[in-house]
């Protein structure tokens with residue numbers, strides 16, 4: 564009985580620590596990353612509140628993917644720290660990381676339902692077989708992202724938009740609270756991008772926090788609460804209308820970009836992929 568009470572106390576404290584309204588969901592403090600002499604990130608700090616949607620933008624090689632991998636706990640920074648609800652990232656099941664699609668082996672013989680079920684591993688344990696409740700959660704996750712009819716399809720036979728939806732379904736099955744997506748819109752046509760943005764909007768209403776990298780500054784300005792403008796260092800971080808200034812864009816991208824305002828919208832003209840000077 565004493566053991567049961569101790570377990571209840573520990574799990575309640577864990578839940579309270581993770582969900583305390585006083586704690587931000589994510590705190591990145593002084594993060595630097597050096598790869599064999601290449602400085603990918605230098606002293607990057609920012610804080611994200613639960614339920615926010617954050618876009619990380621910057622030119623090629625700015626360190627966007629590196630930052631996402633560090634937050635996901637895939638890479639360990641050379642310096643600095645990442646805290647999720649005040650704790651280190653490792654072992655926190657509330658984080659779902661979706662890599663760039665070209666980093667996935669799509670020929671692996673798995674069905675869509677198999678991949679989504681992987682999201683349940685953390686909840687059910689590695690060596691337990693999925694039960695009816697797990698399969699029900701997978702079915703509901705696939706329904707939520709609109710691809711229930713693809714459950715038995717091999718993953719090699721998916722379109723780019725369907726691949727992203729499958730990964731979001733895996734995050735839903737995982738019951739993720741923080742969703743990290745690396746360039747989810749790259750290679751998708753506009754309707755597919757719009758479909759993903761609508762799913763992200765629904766997730767926001769359910770309280771899921773989303774951090775993603777993108778090269779599309781217009782999209783970042785239109786759909787995200789705050790934008791992190793990165794070029795190895797934090798150039799600017801805040802609401803898009805405040806931080807997407809000509810000076811900040813010049814600092815991140817060099818002289819390749821111009822900002823024009825059309826009605827309420829801020830439109831960026833130029834190529835956002837290229838390294839700043």
Ligand SMILES: Nc1ncnc2c1ncn2[C@@H]1O[C@H](COP(=O)(O)OP(=O)(O)OP(=O)(O)O)[C@@H](O)[C@H]1O
Pocket residue numbers: 598599601602603621622623624625626627628629630
């Ligand atoms: N495993 C690695 N080993 C050595 N250098 C690396 C490694 N991964 C990334 N880099 C370097 O770190 C820097 C940042 O790379 P990163 O992929 O994080 O940038 P990015 O902003 O995501 O770029 P992109 O927009 O092109 O995807 C680049 O100079 C890159 O060459």
